[in-house]
Amino acid sequence: MRVTIYSMESESHRRQVAREAKAIVALAFRNGPIENIHAGRPCPTCSGQPGYSRITDAEMKGIMRNAVNRLYALLLLKSSDPDKYESKIRFGERYTANWDEPTMPEVQKD
Numbered sequence: 001m002r003v004t005i006y007s008m009e010s011e012s013h014r015r016q017v018a019r020e021a022k023a024i025v026a027l028a029f030r031n032g033p034i035e036n037i038h039a040g041r042p043c044p045t046c047s048g049q050p051g052y053s054r055i056t057d058a059e060m061k062g063i064m065r066n067a068v069n070r071l072y073a074l075l076l077l078k079s080s081d082p083d084k085y086e087s088k089i090r091f092g093e094r095y096t097a098n099w100d101e102p103t104m105p106e107v108q109k110d
Helices: 011-030 033-039 057-080 082-093
Strands: 002-004 106-108
Touching (some): 011 057, 057 082
Antiparallel strands (some): 002 106
């Protein structure tokens, strides 16, 4: 059974959380190891073929390690130095101007 989460938070709070989410993704993922993979040339053999992996296990491990470390640092910064955290979020927003707004995913109920 799938359950959708609805928040009773204010619209301004939801906008702030969306702003942070997009900036954090830019800081944790986009500007990390995945950018090196994305910047490369497309594979002429597997381009557009959904059944083929274009990221190796080692690359994926590096991407995820980088993202976890950056998220860890940002979340610690949010509580220890809110002004510096806000500065990082503003920097991350530079990459997100044309991104879609986030939506609430459906969550599996156990």
